[in-house]
Amino acid sequence: MLTDPLLRDALLRVRRELLLPHAVSKPGIEPIEWRLLDGAHPDDQDEWLDLVHGADSVLLQRDGEPLDSLERGRLSGGHMTSMSTYTPLTAEALQALRPTPGVRYLDLGTGPAVSLAYAAAITGPGDATGVERDGHMAAFARRNLERLGVGATVVAGDALEGHAAGAPYDLVHSGIGVPCLPAAWVEQLAPGGRLLTTVTTRTPSWVGQVLVTRTPAGRVEAVLTGGPRGHRPLHGYAWLTAVDHRSRIAASPGRPRPTRLTPPPDDAYGFWLAAAYLAPGLVRDFQAETMTIVAPEEDSWAVADPDGTTVRVHGPRDVWADLEDIHTRWVRAGRPGAFRVDVPEDGGTQHVASGTGPDALEWVLPASSAPPRQPA
Structure with a gap:
């Protein structure tokens, strides 16, 4: 909910269309076909304005291309390298x-x-x-x-x-x-001062935001919270994907077994954020009809049955067992939705914890912010 009157006024005054004089429309998924909309062209204006003032990200640039001489019309190939956050x-x-x-x-x-x-x-x-x-x-x-x-x-x-x-x-x-x-x-x-950033893991499924404050005395305090959305990772970061396993999962969901874990709700942000770190290598297929979690690099997955009493698992890794364990630990820790981050001024290891004591959830953030590169 927007409560800041200064921000509300800025959102109303700033002419977003001046900053986004073109936009790229993607009418289909496979094969990828882009279409560049020129905001100054009468045939494009209605669709362009819908994109510019809509609730989705606005695609702007492919493969780091120059932006001063783009021609409207159909595009093909390439990868989007810049967009405007929604x-x-x-x-x-x-x-x-x-x-x-x-x-x-x-x-x-x-x-x-x-x-x-x-x-x-x-x-x-x-x-x-x-x-x-x-x-x-x-x-x-x-x-x-x-x-x-x-x-x-x-x-x-x-x-x-x-x-x-x-x-x-x-x-x-x-x-x-x-x-x-x-x-x-x-x-x-x-x-x-205050600093806000998305902290990314290898999964795009579960997002964390860190708010850092420096006290008037100079001490750094940081809090990591889960949420429904965040910014995309820095250029070159390799995300996991469940897409390549989708058809195989649909054809053979796996062997059924009982479960003590009813599929957690999507807004249990603290749990899902903890899972991103404590059960690394997992990604959720949000296009699936029932909750489907995949470990693509281990050719393993779990598909939760709607009744909440059974789950289907496949592969050498019991993905659902990992989530059952983390959920138990998360409940024992008090169902935290926020985590303290220790940020050493000398650039040392950044520790994350839900609190103190033997039941606290803890992990470390990667020591380097250099992104893993896409395979050649």
Whole structure:
């Protein structure tokens, strides 16, 4: 629910269509056929406006292509390398950060700079900076921000390094998911400041958000919470997928066995977040009719029967047994939905815990934020 009046005013004032003068429509799934919509063309305008002001991400760029001479019409092949985050997630992030006039704001992985523009409309000219790794996208964002006139700045650079030249910042927002908090981001956070980012695992199914605060005395505190959505991981990060197993699961769901675990609800965010770390290698197929969890690298899966008393399992790994164990531990820990993150200032290991005592759930975030690369 949107409760911040400054943010509400910014959402109404910023002309999103100036930042997204084109959009890519994807009419089908297989084979992939893209269609570039030109917002200035009368035949495209209605569909373009629906995308730009809709509740989904807006696809903008394939394979890091230049954006100053794109031609409307059908496209084929390639992979989308940049998009605009859909408005509900942007609004949630900015409301959590609570920008106000005069604060210094840093937007990491800024893309077409939509969230940066909303923040700049609140902070005022000169106080909002975005960092974008792709030079073509950075130039595209600068050009459109100039048309908008909110006084934001975009620099080309590695978002994982932040932007030391303008530090320290009162607010830092990352539009990319990272496996752990880069030390540079924490270093560049001012006393009293807040930092918000998605923490990604190898599964896209269960999302975590970390809110970092630096107290006026300089101490760093961080809380990780599960939720229904988050930003996509940084460029090159290899997500697991259940798609390749879908037809085999449909043809042969596996052997039935009794279960003591009724399929947990989707909004048991703390449980699912813990499962992403404590039972690594799993991904959920949200397109399946009943809850289906796959361990694709171990050729294993579990399909929960609707009655909640049996489950079908396949492969060398009993996927459902892992979830049964974690659920028991999660209940014993008090069903936590939030977890404390210890973030050493020297860039050391980042520990996560639901609390203290023998029943606490604990794990560590990866020591490096370098993404695993896609196979050649």
